[in-house]
Amino acid sequence: MPMTISEKILAKAAGKKEVEAGEIIMANIDVAMMHDLTGPLAVEAFKKIGSEKVWDPSKIVVLFDHQVPADSIEAAENHIIMRKFVKEQNIKDFYDVREGICHQVLPEKGHVTPGDVIVGTDSHTCTHGALGAFATGIGSTDMAMVLATGKLWFKVPETIQFKIEGQPKDHVYAKDIILYIIGKIGIDGATYKACEFTGSTVKNMNISERLVLCNMAIEMGGKTGIIEADEKTIEYVKKRSKKPYNVMKTDPDAPSLEKIQVNIEGLEPQIACPHNVDNVKPISEVEGTEIDQIFIGSCTNGRIEDLRDAAKILKGKKVSKKVRMLIIPASREVYTKALNEGLIKIFIDAGAIICNPCCGPCLGGHIGLLGPGEVSLSTSNRNFKGRQGSPESEVYLSSAAVAAASAIKGKITHPKNI
Ligand SMILES: CC(C)[C@H](C(=O)O)[C@@H](O)C(=O)O
Ligand code: SF4
The missing domain is CATH 3.30.499.10 (Aconitase, domain 3)
Known part of the structure; x- marks a missing residue:
């Protein structure tokens, strides 16, 4: 059956040959990310369900970015909780106060590769789809389940494919393009959809620009943003990661695919x-x-x-x-x-x-x-x-x-x- 990238990634993660939009699947998680603000809630929930050891410390990334250095006693307490958790669970991919924002550090440090299923306790986890992964934000209790079992259920999303064409004018960037799209379809225009960005404009973008598009998929309600991995993606990933990767592509006749043309010719900054x-x-x-x-x-x-x-x-x-x-x-x-x-x-x-x-x-x-x-x-x-x-x-x-x-x-x- 023809499938979208998201369906292909989720099928693989669920150990199935194919999945259909709307189907509920149980997926194996490749990367689970937590930060200083929501991590403590996930840790609390993890303990509450009686878990002692995480399923696989090498697949968990913890970093501090929202309140660094600590700006209040409460923030310092959150940091203490997470440092303790990281130590007791033997989590090696831990970035303390100095490293930066999770959605920049994860790709930069090679934690994201095409074909991965990535979850994070942050709504902008969709950013990582720019590297051809299926990445989405989850709540802290869902994260507790992931920490304990390495699995999470998903309803396979339908896909809206935004085909972006045209040469941006001077001073027009990926940010202007995504704002323009959100302005057109609205904050709930892509609710629970995988927002796939394609077309010659996206092809010409560097990885940073692609990260901008996927980052804001959630601002139109998207379950994730996603971009097919190409030679630029592979070059970026290979420089940073030794993890294996799987390049998946959307079949143009996938039944769950809705296509929207976006022409950015003449677009002003937005x-x-x-x-x-x-x-x-x-x-x-x-x-x-x-x-x-x-x-x-x-x-x-x-x-x-x-x-x-x-x-x-x-x-x-x-x-x-x-x-x-x-x-x-x-x-x-x-x-x-x-x-x-x-x-x-x-x-x-x-x-x-x-x-x-x-x-x-x-x-x-x-x-x-x-x-x-x-x-x-x-x-x-x-x-x-x-x-x-x-x-x-x-x-x-x-x-x-x-x-x-x-x-x-x-x-x-x-x-x-x-
Ligand atoms: C704190 C965190 C839960 C939140 C998010 O999920 O997005 C924050 O990063 C934001 O941008 O509002
Ligand atoms: S949107 Fe990004 S930079 Fe802003 S608080 Fe959330 S993770 Fe941090």
């Missing part, structure tokens, strides 16, 4: 306006909106390519006195590259603040929170009410290039106008 990710407008409609804080970072746009785009615009310029600018590399590897390439100096000279790799203000639980009435322009993925601090604040979402241009002017600005 902005998601408060307070929903699908409240997307072309930049020309919001240019000039005053802002108080700019945040470049997060698991969406805190990668080296984003920092390079920002540095190109900020070089020799100054951040407006009206705004504060926070730049947070997504990982230590990204930070080191940015240092070696001289980007950090450009940012500091421009007047930006650089923080250690972490989630930062993205979910309003750590540093750089907004006060009542304040407005943020952020390269992250969510702009719900109160997301970055006060419920009376507002968050706009954009690419790193738009964020950098806007930092110079103190208001939302198209990079071509710098």
